[in-house]
Amino acid sequence: MRASVGAVGLVLGLHHAMAADDGTVTLYGVLDTSVEITNPGSGWTSRLDSGAYRGSRIGLRGAEPIGAETYVVFALENGFSSADGTLQTPGVIFNRQAWIGSRGRWGEVRFGRQYSPIYIPFKGDLDAFGAGTIASGLNNLSKITPYTNNAITYLSPQVGGFDATVMMALRDASESDGNGVDGYYLTVRYQIDNFKLLFARQQTHGAAALRANLGGASYAMDKVRVWLSFFNGDGGSPLYHGAGGSLSAQYSFSADARASLGYAHVRDFTGEGASADQFSASFEYNFSRTLLFYFTAAYLANHDDASFTLRGVNVTGLPVAYPGAPVKGVQFGLVQRF
8 A cells, every 4th residue: 555655646646747847648548348259169158358459557757857958768658457456466556667767869778667669569560459368369379578667778769661669678686597697688670651561579587588579570551450460479377389470461441340261370389299270260349449249269289299278468378178178269359448
């Protein structure tokens, strides 16, 4: 309770200070709630999920001009469950973001807990499903680190169609790695007209060290957009060692209605001959600028001893009934932004 009161006091103090100098503080949030019906090989199970597509959150972001087209900027963001009101991470107020930095024509630097540079393109630039909902084979079959503590990040401006984000994370007190660096991340993107190309890499250290790579391209033409991506990784907890890719496409019926189809494959090196294939479909409709309806359907075929399952952004998938069990499911959800 004291932590919550202190956080509110800090935010109010920042608001008053920035208001005096023409700074801005913005309150924003996302409520993502869905009904999921999944069969992991042991029968159909229905669940009320939160954050399957876009993690439910509430946050504050601010900017204060300090001259020479430069700003001091910050973000504080908390994730929670819209199904039962609990914190996404018990005992942690700002589990998604808690950083301060500076922004100018030269780019942006940030210090604190942040989205990892490999997570930012993952959530929208690599498949038709935004790496969310049970429909995203990219999300279900790969593994990355979404958030990073003690991070120092530089985001470059776009030059000649290129931009890059570089992050170094300093060692957390809980880690036994003695070199002072807990990990590094890099994302490089190139865009020209409707064509996008990107590559992202991470290497973390410590007990749950994870090396991961992502890459892909997308192209938009008239009402159709197509994504092709690859991924691989080794490490983490629980252990992941796999490599694969995904192909997906989206057709826009109008500015508010669109449908997507996708296929993803992974080779699971943790088991002899293990692999998985996923086939997916989704439909989205914007009721308004802030309200989105989505429907998804997916079939995931595990082969040999593979045990992949259908999950969402902040939703833990139901474990398969036995190694090699197929998983299928549907999902209906609403995303409300403010």
